[in-house]
Amino acid sequence: MENYAGTMIKLCTWNVNSIKARLPNILEWVQANTPDILLLQEIKTINDAFPTLEFEDMGYNCALNGQKTYNGVAILSRYPPEDIITALPGDPEDTQARYIEAVISIPTPEYARPAAYVSATIPERMALRVASIYVPNGQSPDSDKFAYKMRFLERLAIHAKTLLEYDELLILGGDYNIAPADIDVWDAKKLRGSTCFHPDEQRHFRVLEQLGLIDIYRASHPETQAYSWWDYRGGSWEHNHGMRIDHLMASPRTADCIREAGMDDGPRAKSKASDHIPVWCTL
């Protein structure tokens, strides 16, 4: 890091559980941490009621896929997002606002630069495709909502396979509502088979990994037991009864560009906190 001279990109995903209830907390965190790209989930508002001006004042462009009451996702970016897509392909009947995707032209990350002996020119900028994804929670494994979650994850894998073929950097970030492995939950024995820690969900997560997507936090911290979400109920935060269910999934070439990755649990301790925390990486 100390030898790095070029431009660094900081990217973050955060399920904020209502942009209106969380605005002061979010603005404070954004000012202190200055992410270049911020993927938000559960904004729980229509686009017209999103605090676009507040974020524009801080230098962000806002790409929104909002909805009344539930769901709602956004991409905030210092570099303009282009080619915005607001539906995950595969089900025209799905009206829930859980997906937004955009292409962002960023200064070429240091580690993405071709070596001089294979390329005479180094591109100044590269295309980074990002998605902000709110995977359905699934309620309980025997519910219709769980079946919807399974179908959503299948559609996500099919779409990811297409995106991985493009000549772009790629990060699919969001609230996946899946803890991938035992290390990602506070009590694996107790939770096994329950929502967000069910083998059928984990199988879908493995499919994404088999397609080539890399769980950036886990790749950077192979042994660390850390969480991105704590239930509001039962003093989960106080007892550290959490789960790691928010992820930044990167293409292999993008993962090669990662400098650092982390999860910031500072915002969870504040009053009026979201139940999720920011998950970030730098390129």
Added chain:
DNA sequence: ATGGTGGGATACCCA
């Protein structure tokens, strides 16, 4: 023990 807390909405809702 089948709760609990917090959001947005007024739905026995969703997480």
